[in-house]
Amino acid sequence: MGIREPLGELGCGLSHALEVMGERWSFLILRAAFNGLYHFEEFSEELGIARNILSNRLGKLVENGVLERTPCETDRRKVEYRLTEKGLGLLPAMLALRQWGETYSDTCNRDLVLVDCRDGQPVKQIGVRAHDDRELGWHELGWQMPDKIGTPVDRHSHAYTKEDA
């Protein structure tokens, strides 16, 4: 990547995502939510997570707008944790992490395959796409200033030394 982004700078999207999700249990709770779990007791039993940690992580996910607390429709005394639109937006990141883990772990459970319900065909490996849908690798990517969008980036004009930063 020709221009280097300021790395000390923690205002980037990745830092924000990691503040919200940068903890193992948060991702595993999110996985459970994507699998249709709603109740504290379900999360607790299915994940085998300590109740105080679960309570803390659910609170943090609600606070960050990833989950929302709503009364259960059939039993108003019960509370449900539902994915918000922001929470649903984490699906590509979670699947990309998961597919990477599946590719590189020998001990991975492959008893279930994630498919498109409509035709039962597995989803594709998640990748980076150009505006015209070409798949892009790392060596094809670069940083560009917002006012120079549309100007090609010469990736090889930079030697990635500290002086470039």
Added chain:
Amino acid sequence: MGIREPLGELGCGLSHALEVMGERWSFLILRAAFNGLYHFEEFSEELGIARNILSNRLGKLVENGVLERTPCETDRRKVEYRLTEKGLGLLPAMLALRQWGETYSDTCNRDLVLVDCRDGQPVKQIGVRAHDDRELGWHELGWQMPDKIGTPVDRHSHAYTKEDA
């Protein structure tokens, strides 16, 4: 998702990914590596990370095959940390996390845009794709048994209650 995956089971790809990457600094070191940083001193200065934590995290990333230690070509006394193929494979997950953070953070720095070097056009939002490239949302996804690939999944036949598990 009609069938629910076993959530207590930590052998899934996501768990493996989180064991390797489930820590905030690991992702930030990886971001720096994708930006072309190779040397301990560069990581230390640019990231502002304590040297003992940096050393620990670099070691773990090497141990897990995400980075490899190689002698510097121009100065054999120096060691470089280079992304392996396995490390490069984390690009979609990292970008998906980052794009999510950019979408939902108000304070996000947008001074640089990630583009396709060839034409300087921004990369697309990372999404989940069907085998024929259609974009899929959460409600269109389901789990299928490997021997039933190609059989549509009736998502609505399941009420996501604990009894389904």
